Amino acid sequence: xxxxxxxxxQVAAYLSRLWNTPVAIEALARIPGGAxxxxxxxxxxxxxxRHQLILRRDPGGSLIDTESETEFRAYESAxxxxxxxxxxxLEPGGAELERPFFIMERVEGGxxxxxxxxxxxxxxxxxxxxxxxxxxxxxxxxxxxxxPLARHVPAPPPGDAWRIALDYWExxxxxDADAPIPVVRAAIRRLRAxxxxxxxxxxxxxxxxxxxxxxxxxxxxxxxMFDWEMAHLGDPLEDLGWALDPxxxxxxxxxxCGMVKRDAALAIWQRESxxxxxxxxxxxxxxxxxxxxxxxxxxxxxxxxxxxxxxxxLGLSGWYTARxxxxxxxxxxxxxx
Numbered sequence: 001x002x003x004x005x006x007x008x009x010q011v012a013a014y015l016s017r018l019w020n021t022p023v024a025i026e027a028l029a030r031i032p033g034g035a036x037x038x039x040x041x042x043x044x045x046x047x048x049x050r051h052q053l054i055l056r057r058d059p060g061g062s063l064i065d066t067e068s069e070t071e072f073r074a075y076e077s078a079x080x081x082x083x084x085x086x087x088x089x090l091e092p093g094g095a096e097l098e099r100p101f102f103i104m105e106r107v108e109g110g111x112x113x114x115x116x117x118x119x120x121x122x123x124x125x126x127x128x129x130x131x132x133x134x135x136x137x138x139x140x141x142x143x144x145x146x147x148p149l150a151r152h153v154p155a156p157p158p159g160d161a162w163r164i165a166l167d168y169w170e171x172x173x174x175x176d177a178d179a180p181i182p183v184v185r186a187a188i189r190r191l192r193a194x195x196x197x198x199x200x201x202x203x204x205x206x207x208x209x210x211x212x213x214x215x216x217x218x219x220x221x222x223x224x225m226f227d228w229e230m231a232h233l234g235d236p237l238e239d240l241g242w243a244l245d246p247x248x249x250x251x252x253x254x255x256x257c258g259m260v261k262r263d264a265a266l267a268i269w270q271r272e273s274x275x276x277x278x279x280x281x282x283x284x285x286x287x288x289x290x291x292x293x294x295x296x297x298x299x300x301x302x303x304x305x306x307x308x309x310x311x312x313x314l315g316l317s318g319w320y321t322a323r324x325x326x327x328x329x330x331x332x333x334x335x336x337x
Contacts, residue, residue: 007028011044014091024045027042037056037057053104053105056101068090068101069100070153072087074228087102112212114212115212125260128214129259129260132257133243133256133269136240138272142204153232172298178305196281199237205235205236207242210242240277241288241289242292245290246328283337300317301318
């Protein structure tokens with residue numbers, strides 16, 4: 001992990017000023033991992049009340065180019081629709097902590113699985129699948145007008161959502177790929193040659209909605225969905241395609257995020273969203289998701305090799321995960337979109 005240390009005195013000074021009362025900080029500790037932000041957990045004690053909190057601070061360098069306020073506004077917008085921690089405070093200027101950050105409540109009593117764990121949810125997989133895809137469907141159904149995120153980021157025209165998303169991730173590949181990736185370039189050509197239908201509605205897109213970002217209680221209850229740093233407004237099929245990608249099947253072919261079969265996931269999502277999954281559109285967004293994944297693995301490898309980031313997960317992403325994603329893309333191209 002890189003970045004300057006965070007000291008309890010800094011956090012105490014900030015919250016004491018924000019809450020206009022003396023605040024004591026206890027058990028401040030860095031949580032390992034995270035591609036885009038430092039994550040710290042701590043307790044804040046003020047007026048005999050203990051607040052269990054998480055602080056997300058921008059690092060000196062970032063794997064994914066995101067903005068603290070975007071993630072914060074996404075948490076605010078999704079609260080009450082998707083299980084998420086309550087957003088507490090945002091400081092785009094950094095204040096006492098020197099770099100942009102935000103604070104949210106800490107969700108306790110749960111676990112987060114590795115994206116590559118085998119049978120991660122055991123007998124509770126189907127119940128979690130209902131909660132997981134039900135929440136994603138409700139997010140797609142939620143009107144975006146007037147939400148904190150919609151006031152912060154632009155909404156694309158329904159017919160342009162696919163192009164804006166593809167342009168963004170193709171540029172990431174252009175910038176970060178350290179070697180030719182012909183199967184990905186072929187997929188991009190296919191995607192541009194056969195665009196999907198316009199979005200049925202513009203919705204909040206989480207951007208990384210998958211099993212590895214979900215906290216659950218080990219008994220079938222979804223506690224929280226984390227890591228909204230890639231949130232934006234777009235076609236809700238983007239999130240669905242990402243969750244459906246075989247890279248998240250937990251080595252159970254046909255399983256979606258280690259929870260339910262594909263048909264069941266689609267049925268839950270359609271019921272909760274009120275939208276219909278057009279097969280042609282879903283094939284497009286599924287191939288797009290694999291291209292997006294390959295862009296992220298390229299960025300991970302670039303950070304591992306050139307960016308001074310020594311987290312072995314980045315090296316694994318740029319090697320094993322990238323190769324697996326290439327095979328998924330090749331199979332999709334063979335099947336056609």
